[in-house]
Amino acid sequence: MTLDPIMYKTNRSTVHEHYNIYLIETQKKEPVDSAVVEARNNILSLFHYELLILQSSKEHWERLMNDPSLNFRRELCAKLYRLERADIMVELDLSSGAVSNLFNESTKPNWPRPFQLSVLFEHPWQLINYEIPDPYSYSESPEYFEERVSKKIHLNDLANERSKVLSIRGYVIVNAPELFQQESTALTGRWVTTYPEFDYFEFHLNHEPIIDKVLRESLLKLFPMANHMITTYRPFKPLTKRALWVIIPKNETSPSYEGILHELKKYREHTEYHRLK
Incomplete structure (x- = not known):
């Protein structure tokens, strides 16, 4: 690329x-x-x-x-x-x-x-x-809440989980409304660590998040190594159900790293990009 x-x-x-x-x-x-x-x-x-x-x-x-x-x-x-x-x-x-x-x-x-x-x-x-x-x-995602499928976790523990994930792992974030004020219940999410270009944590939201300075600073505090974030669609879900990716670079000099970021920013539908730092 x-x-x-x-x-x-x-x-x-x-x-x-x-x-x-x-x-x-x-x-x-x-x-x-x-x-x-x-x-x-x-x-x-x-x-x-x-x-x-x-x-x-x-x-x-x-x-x-x-x-x-x-x-x-x-x-x-x-x-x-x-x-x-x-x-x-x-x-x-x-x-x-x-x-x-x-x-x-x-x-x-x-x-x-x-x-x-x-x-x-x-x-x-x-x-x-x-x-x-x-x-x-x-439209619904019951799988994350099934016993033995996902791990229950608090927001402050998410970053430390990254080093434990060999590929992809799912979570139920019990105190997610503390970060996303428009949410009223626990949220699900995933660590994805299989790409050579970057890792990302993906929050699954029930509403379009309010992307303001407070949220960006809160995300950076939770994920201090993150540089970028996007909100985007989830396949086969209503567009009101959003995914928020917090992106942590692994190889910023790779052409495919820059290429993927370019794709996400310029071409991906129903997607909004924000730089964290």
């Missing part, structure tokens, strides 16, 4: 060309199986920062994640978050064979692993556990 304006636009166009071919092949009246498989594989061949380009469009991303193949939906989420099979083995406490079956045979793991998988992938639990999910289940 490069931030050269011409090359960046060229790369975005190439990524969207993969999507357009996928759309053409999957929407044919009589789809050709081999062509559909090739189109899916081309999408899955993209790097995580290229998949973030596709996710900049809520419509494009949700169309991809509505693909009838459960295997494809799971693979797409794993590629988006750079989750290796070993990461999933650890977080779901599964053998390598059981993890392979998740992607090769579309098996549904034993409870509560369907909810754990949903937290890892940050998509509605039915969407990544059933071949034919119920869309009416998408």
